[in-house]
Amino acid sequence: MSKLIMFHARECPHCKAMIPLVDRLEKEEKIKFERLEVWHDEKNADLMRSYRPDIAPKCGGQLRTPTFFNPESKDAVCGEIPYEKLKDWALKQP
Amino acid sequence: MKKFWRCFVCNDIHYGVKPPEVCPTCLVKNAYVEISSAEAEKISRITRTTMTRDEFRRAIDKFVEKNEFQVCPDQAKVEMLLDGLIANEQNQGLKYCPCRLATRDFVEDLKLVCPCNFVSHETYKGREDGECWCGLFVRRKK
Numbered sequence: 001m002s003k004l005i006m007f008h009a010r011e012c013p014h015c016k017a018m019i020p021l022v023d024r025l026e027k028e029e030k031i032k033f034e035r036l037e038v039w040h041d042e043k044n045a046d047l048m049r050s051y052r053p054d055i056a057p058k059c060g061g062q063l064r065t066p067t068f069f070n071p072e073s074k075d076a077v078c079g080e081i082p083y084e085k086l087k088d089w090a091l092k093q094p
Numbered sequence: 095m096k097k098f099w100r101c102f103v104c105n106d107i108h109y110g111v112k113p114p115e116v117c118p119t120c121l122v123k124n125a126y127v128e129i130s131s132a133e134a135e136k137i138s139r140i141t142r143t144t145m146t147r148d149e150f151r152r153a154i155d156k157f158v159e160k161n162e163f164q165v166c167p168d169q170a171k172v173e174m175l176l177d178g179l180i181a182n183e184q185n186q187g188l189k190y191c192p193c194r195l196a197t198r199d200f201v202e203d204l205k206l207v208c209p210c211n212f213v214s215h216e217t218y219k220g221r222e223d224g225e226c227w228c229g230l231f232v233r234r235k236k
Binding site: 007009010011013038039040045048049060063064065 | 171174175177178179181182185192193194195196197198206215216227228229
């Protein structure tokens with residue numbers, strides 16, 4: 001499976017809520033997300049901005065956090081979502 | 095295109111496509127004249143240049159008083175969001191939403207300044223459990 005990224009923000013409650021689900025998914029499915037904080041790390045922020053044409057159309061036209069992104073397939077899902085939805089998204093990634 | 099306007103009587107500043115017919119401060123009619131953003135910025139220095147976290151909290155409490163939404167009752171969540179808003183103002187210049195990343199397009203990013211126009215967003219509009227994207231503002235329970 002290709003590399004998966006979780007773009008998150010330190011003071012984002014949705015991100016905080018998703019962390020246990022990401023932990024669980026990583027443990028149960030042997031998937032690894034690269035977790036990149038974007039409001040306090042300019043390098044990570046610039047990386048997320050560089051993917052704006054791919055992410056924004058799938059996230060209400062904006063760069064929302066959390067965003068789960070596959071740089072290879074350019075697929076993204078964002079927001080506070082149920083575990084099953086995150087799992088389905090992650091497992092369908094090439 | 096929005097412009098700055100100044101009341102020639104009391105120096106109220108208005109930013110908009112057109113000026114108010116009546117100045118809301120001194121109540122004089124047809125009192126506004128168009129000015130530059132530089133002039134508006136200089137006049138704005140009369141008032142405080144920064145807001146503390148507590149002052150901003152009081153401002154949003156006042157903001158919601160007569161609206162159909164309220165500040166989220168989850169205090170821990172509110173504190174986290176205020177942390178983010180204040181940090182973003184210190185680091186980025188404006189109180190950008192902690193749950194959306196600024197694009198570096200200044201005009202586009204004005205949409206992210208808290209409070210944003212969340213009543214038009216899909217997370218709020220038409221939803222009984224509507225809230226702004228970050229959850230700082232939530233629809234009042236009926």
